[in-house]
Amino acid sequence: MPKLEIPRKAVYRLSLYYRALQRLKANAVETVSSAALSKAAGVKPTQLRKDLAYFGQLGTRGLGYSVSHLTQTLMEALGTARLQPVVLIGAGHLGSALVRYRGFEKEGFEIVAAFDADPERAQDVALGLPVLPMEALRDFVRERQVKLAILTVPATVAQEVSNELVQCGIQAILNFAPTILQVPDGVVVNNVDLAIELENLSYFIR
Amino acid sequence: MPKLEIPRKAVYRLSLYYRALQRLKANAVETVSSAALSKAAGVKPTQLRKDLAYFGQLGTRGLGYSVSHLTQTLMEALGTARLQPVVLIGAGHLGSALVRYRGFEKEGFEIVAAFDADPERAQDVALGLPVLPMEALRDFVRERQVKLAILTVPATVAQEVSNELVQCGIQAILNFAPTILQVPDGVVVNNVDLAIELENLSYFIR
DNA sequence: CTGTGTGAAGGCTTTCACAGCC
DNA sequence: GGCTGTGAAAGCCTTCACACAG
Numbered sequence: 001m002p003k004l005e006i007p008r009k010a011v012y013r014l015s016l017y018y019r020a021l022q023r024l025k026a027n028a029v030e031t032v033s034s035a036a037l038s039k040a041a042g043v044k045p046t047q048l049r050k051d052l053a054y055f056g057q058l059g060t061r062g063l064g065y066s067v068s069h070l071t072q073t074l075m076e077a078l079g080t081a082r083l084q085p086v087v088l089i090g091a092g093h094l095g096s097a098l099v100r101y102r103g104f105e106k107e108g109f110e111i112v113a114a115f116d117a118d119p120e121r122a123q124d125v126a127l128g129l130p131v132l133p134m135e136a137l138r139d140f141v142r143e144r145q146v147k148l149a150i151l152t153v154p155a156t157v158a159q160e161v162s163n164e165l166v167q168c169g170i171q172a173i174l175n176f177a178p179t180i181l182q183v184p185d186g187v188v189v190n191n192v193d194l195a196i197e198l199e200n201l202s203y204f205i206r
Numbered sequence: 207m208p209k210l211e212i213p214r215k216a217v218y219r220l221s222l223y224y225r226a227l228q229r230l231k232a233n234a235v236e237t238v239s240s241a242a243l244s245k246a247a248g249v250k251p252t253q254l255r256k257d258l259a260y261f262g263q264l265g266t267r268g269l270g271y272s273v274s275h276l277t278q279t280l281m282e283a284l285g286t287a288r289l290q291p292v293v294l295i296g297a298g299h300l301g302s303a304l305v306r307y308r309g310f311e312k313e314g315f316e317i318v319a320a321f322d323a324d325p326e327r328a329q330d331v332a333l334g335l336p337v338l339p340m341e342a343l344r345d346f347v348r349e350r351q352v353k354l355a356i357l358t359v360p361a362t363v364a365q366e367v368s369n370e371l372v373q374c375g376i377q378a379i380l381n382f383a384p385t386i387l388q389v390p391d392g393v394v395v396n397n398v399d400l401a402i403e404l405e406n407l408s409y410f411i412r
Numbered sequence: 413c414t415g416t417g418t419g420a421a422g423g424c425t426t427t428c429a430c431a432g433c434c
Numbered sequence: 435g436g437c438t439g440t441g442a443a444a445g446c447c448t449t450c451a452c453a454c455a456g
Contacts, residue, residue, distance in 0.1 A: 044427075
């Protein structure tokens with residue numbers, strides 16, 4: 001849909017706009033200006049207009065943007081138009097918490113299964129979800145056409161597990177392990193590194 | 207210590223270098239070149255040298271950088287030279303998991319207490335840590351001189367709790383709630399938004 | 413000769429300023 | 435008059451090229 005390649009940072013902001021739009025929609029607002037929407041998303045109006053311009057002429061001059069139409073456009077761009085299945089690898093503390101954290105569903109993602117090298121270990125917590133052995137991964141991913149994986153395994157095995165994921169056909173990984181994953185072209189990795197975020201904050205406090 | 211203001215993105219990379227250095231130190235390596243260290247951190251050699259140059263002449267031409275000296279410099283810059291106390295607000299699924307996640311301590315951070323509007327609710331999980339009522343926050347923060355907070359409360363109350371944190375003297379917040387927090391100058395916020403990370407990945411898979 | 417430190421060049425994003433449409 | 439869409443300018447960050455020190 002986008003004419004040109006959209007900058008990575010801009011794609012990130014699309015999600016912020018999408019969030020803000022959802023709130024507006026809930027309040028039955030029909031039209032919104034770049035000024036108002038950008039404020040809700042925490043960015044500058046011109047930046048928002050530039051970002052949206054990647055998708056063509058979406059707004060009406062003198063009026064603003066149609067909330068429902070813009071929502072639709074962003075949903076399709078972000079691929080949240082339909083529910084995306086996600087697998088989670090590593091059912092430790094963090095992994096279990098993410099499974100139980102229902103915040104994803106509202107945004108169009110569903111964790112459909114958890115995997116662990118030792119499925120027994122995780123069984124003590126009621127996850128409401130099967131914890132399967134790693135051997136079951138390949139068939140599961142293929143059958144359910146899963147493209148997204150959340151990786152919450154120890155750093156020492158992260159690269160190894162990542163290789164497996166790629167082999168199974170996973171196309172995108174949300175990585176919580178403090179490691180730089182090596183993946184082939186065509187596979188995308190986003191890193192969430194909590195220790196680094198804390199260190200970063202630590203730098204800015206005097 | 208830094209001569210000039212260091213770009214935010216560069217500060218982030220300092221943590222990557224620090225990680226890589228720790229591994230080298232464990233292997234009793236004494237000196238490392240920008241080429242080798244940058245590869246371990248997943249960046250380009252020139253970038254690493256530029257980043258380190260903010261701290262003055264750290265390396266030896268023709269040789270490289272002293273692992274121990276560089277480690278020391280980065281520890282001081284990042285403020286991880288001594289153990290930093292951190293409070294966590296919101297003892298739900300995610301909050302509890304972070305408390306039990308011991309990955310921070312190695313990096314110089316210790317969650318010293320958890321707070322929740324309803325401390326009873328959280329008590330069923332053994333956190334190895336007291337869960338205190340919000341009323342106890344101010345005195346605790348003041349007494350222990352806590353500057354860092356992790357915020358894992360529902361989005362609906364995040365801004366409100368954030369205001370309280372700021373009033374108590376917290377200087378930096380690691381925010382997991384999907385909200386743009388408004389904070390006064392001098393307070394830093396880093397956002398970790400899992401739904402947005404997933405959406406971002408979702409955009410890049412065809 | 414090896415490998416750092418750094419001015420200059422290049423590339424990417426953000427912001428400005430304003431033309432154009434409702 | 436109000437507000438979007440967009441070329442141009444500015445700002446920021448990364449990369450290059452090379453001088454210089456060990």
